[in-house]
Amino acid sequence: xxxxxxxxxxARLARLRLSPDEQQVMREELSGILEHIDVIRAIDLDGVPxxxxxxxxENVLRADEPRPGLPRDEALREAAHVVDDAFGVPRMx
Amino acid sequence: xxxxxxxxxxxxHVQLSTRTKxxxxxxxxxxxxxxTHTCPVCLAHPGVLPVVNAEAVRRALLIGLALGCEIAPRxxxxxxxxxxxxxxxxxxxxxxxxxxxGRGEFTAIRDDGTDLVVGITRAHLEEDAAKLTHAGGRRxxxxxxxxxxxxxxxxxxxxxxxxxxxxxxxxxxFLRQLRQTLLFLGVSDCSMEEGSMRADANVSIRPVGSHALxxxxxxxxxxxxxxxxxxxxxxxxxxxxxxxxGGRVRQETVHYEPETGEITPLRSKEESHAxxxxxxxxxxxxxxxxxxxxxxRHGLPELPVPMRRRMVGEMGLSAEDAEVLTGxxxxxxxxxxVAGEADPxxxxxxxxxxxxxxxxxxxxxxxxxxxxxxxxxALVGLLAEGTVSVPAAKEVLAEVIxxxxxxxxxxxxxxxxxxxxxxxxxDVIADLMDANPDQAGQLRDGKEKxxxxxxxxAMKQTGxxxxxxxxxxxxxxxxxxx
Ligand SMILES: [Zn+2]
Numbered sequence: 001x002x003x004x005x006x007x008x009x010x011a012r013l014a015r016l017r018l019s020p021d022e023q024q025v026m027r028e029e030l031s032g033i034l035e036h037i038d039v040i041r042a043i044d045l046d047g048v049p050x051x052x053x054x055x056x057x058e059n060v061l062r063a064d065e066p067r068p069g070l071p072r073d074e075a076l077r078e079a080a081h082v083v084d085d086a087f088g089v090p091r092m093x
Numbered sequence: 094x095x096x097x098x099x100x101x102x103x104x105x106h107v108q109l110s111t112r113t114k115x116x117x118x119x120x121x122x123x124x125x126x127x128x129t130h131t132c133p134v135c136l137a138h139p140g141v142l143p144v145v146n147a148e149a150v151r152r153a154l155l156i157g158l159a160l161g162c163e164i165a166p167r168x169x170x171x172x173x174x175x176x177x178x179x180x181x182x183x184x185x186x187x188x189x190x191x192x193x194x195g196r197g198e199f200t201a202i203r204d205d206g207t208d209l210v211v212g213i214t215r216a217h218l219e220e221d222a223a224k225l226t227h228a229g230g231r232r233x234x235x236x237x238x239x240x241x242x243x244x245x246x247x248x249x250x251x252x253x254x255x256x257x258x259x260x261x262x263x264x265x266x267f268l269r270q271l272r273q274t275l276l277f278l279g280v281s282d283c284s285m286e287e288g289s290m291r292a293d294a295n296v297s298i299r300p301v302g303s304h305a306l307x308x309x310x311x312x313x314x315x316x317x318x319x320x321x322x323x324x325x326x327x328x329x330x331x332x333x334x335x336x337x338x339g340g341r342v343r344q345e346t347v348h349y350e351p352e353t354g355e356i357t358p359l360r361s362k363e364e365s366h367a368x369x370x371x372x373x374x375x376x377x378x379x380x381x382x383x384x385x386x387x388x389x390r391h392g393l394p395e396l397p398v399p400m401r402r403r404m405v406g407e408m409g410l411s412a413e414d415a416e417v418l419t420g421x422x423x424x425x426x427x428x429x430x431v432a433g434e435a436d437p438x439x440x441x442x443x444x445x446x447x448x449x450x451x452x453x454x455x456x457x458x459x460x461x462x463x464x465x466x467x468x469x470x471a472l473v474g475l476l477a478e479g480t481v482s483v484p485a486a487k488e489v490l491a492e493v494i495x496x497x498x499x500x501x502x503x504x505x506x507x508x509x510x511x512x513x514x515x516x517x518x519x520d521v522i523a524d525l526m527d528a529n530p531d532q533a534g535q536l537r538d539g540k541e542k543x544x545x546x547x548x549x550x551a552m553k554q555t556g557x558x559x560x561x562x563x564x565x566x567x568x569x570x571x572x573x574x575x
Contacts, residue, residue, distance in 0.1 A: 001540070013174070013192060013367050015176055016315035016401055029160070030273070032386070040331060042470055043419060049544060052169050052372035052378070053169075053372070053374065053377055055376065057377045058377055058378050058379070058380045059377070059378075059379060059381075060144060060145065060166075060376075060377050060379055061144070061145050061146070061147035061379075062113045062118070062144040062145060062147060062149065063112050063145055063147060063148075064111050064118040064146050064147065064148035064283075065112070065113065065116075065118060066112055066113050066118055066119070066151075067118030067132075068314050069117075069118070069119045069130055069131050070131055070132055070133070070136070072126075072128050072129050072131075075128050075131045075242070076128060083237065083239045084127070084437075085126060085127050085242050086127045086226070086237075086239035086240055087128070087178070087239065087240040087241075088237050088239055088365065089178035089225075089239070089355075090178075090235055090237050091227070091236060091237045091238055092177075092178060092225060092227060092237075092238040
């Protein structure tokens with residue numbers, strides 16, 4: 001079982017605020033996932049390359065041809081704040 | 094200072110000058126109005142799927158091949174997770190443990206002619222972040238920062254070197270010649286000012302003779318190689334002072350302020366190193382066809398460092414000539430074309446000197462001027478065979494620049510052919526001696542200093558067309574005459 005501190009660390013990296021109850025649920029669920037990985041680790045996998053993709057597909061490439069994108073009004077439509085035709089965000093400097 | 098040696102590695106980000114972004118068909122642009130090149134993919138709308146730009150893969154392979162990297166038979170993309178407003182997905186698509194280009198090596202030439210060999214750790218593909226502008230007090234009432242997503246998703250290649258560099262000037266030499274190499278490959282504009290090439294340096298020091306690596310700091314994002322060199326020197330000095338006075342260097346990112354020469358630590362982002370990389374499930378592996386990679390390898394242009402070597406070793410140019418003439422891929426191609434049809438040494442003198450000087454006056458570059466390489470070569474040929482004198486050749490060049498004629502035709506039309514007919518020259522000299530009896534007397538008496546006077550006058554009389562060597566000889570023949 002992972003400890004509460006680890007849960008909070010992961011939550012912070014994911015920008016999640018968890019109530020004490022949610023922290024407990026996450027502790028159990030994350031521990032379950034890690035335990036499953038321990039099961040896989042127990043298998044002899046020498047020489048077996050890691051599976052990064054389940055599809056047997058490679059080289060899906062696109063020609064370098066420009067395609068029309070979004071008109072600016074539309075691009076900015078869902079922005080919380082628009083400042084000078086740009087997305088306004090909290091001060092970052 | 095003594096007792097410690099610096100250990101330096103660099104990381105270079107290069108924006109590829111493809112037509113479109115890394116994972117969507119938005120056009121790349123620089124300086125266009127903000128947010129005019131965006132789409133659901135590069136704005137990270139839910140449910141969209143990225144598709145890799147084939148041209149970006151091709152350019153990454155070219156870079157890897159030019160740096161002697163091992164090309165991965167199969168490489169994959171990873172997500173690098175962090176939160177920042179310039180990254181709408183909250184992750185950057187990058188490469189992690191299987192980059193497209195692995196270990197390589199790059200050899201540069203130092204100013205003293207020695208080799209500077211730098212190990213390449215890797216070169217991988219990723220996407221650039223958007224442009225974040227800190228509004229601040231410049232605009233009344235602007236409290237926050239603003240994001241322009243035109244740049245977001247631009248294809249980048251990140252090149253990482255081994256910690257093989259031992260001085261700031263070596264780092265500068267490496268970076269300048271790497272930049273030149275990338276320009277010759279035609280993969281990027283490599284403009285430090287516009288940010289299409291950015292370099293960070295990892296700097297540490299250690300006692301001379303030690304093989305362990307000291308704690309390193311990362312010197313961020315300088316917009317010129319000169320400032321980067323100065324920043325590295327300042328950082329070496331700072332670390333040396335810390336260690337010499339019994340302190341410990343802290344691992345952190347630092348900033349060099351060119352104005353003051355000061356190094357300041359950047360506020361470290363808490364837990365910023367927990368990027369939680371994992372394979373990008375939305376992108377399948379890139380498996381370049383070995384035949385394609387071979388084609389690219391064989392199709393590589395001659396790169397500036399080997400070209401400089403060949404210019405010096407085979408063509409007899411000075412190291413300085415070679416450096417200047419490989420200054421840009423266009424100039425190098427132009428010069429090589431001239432040198433293919435004329436004596437390389439003479440071609441180098443003319444292209445470097447008179448041609449560039451005259452073209453500067455009219456604001457043209459050699460390769461876009463009317464002086465085609467074969468015209469330049471023809472002019473160098475006319476000089477070599479004595480058909481024109483140097484002053485006449487300069488005049489011919491000016492005419493070719495202005496009107497685009499063939500040099501031989503210009504010589505003919507303007508009567509600029511060199512007079513080497515000795516009888517004609519003798520007449521000119523005889524007339525000059527009649528007109529200047531005092532100097533003529535001195536010449537007959539063997540006064541060497543008047544030789545120059547008569548040679549100069551003869552050149553003037555003939556509008557620079559006389560063969561100066563013949564004139565010199567014929568004037569000298571008057572000594573002791575009567
Ligand atoms: Zn897009």
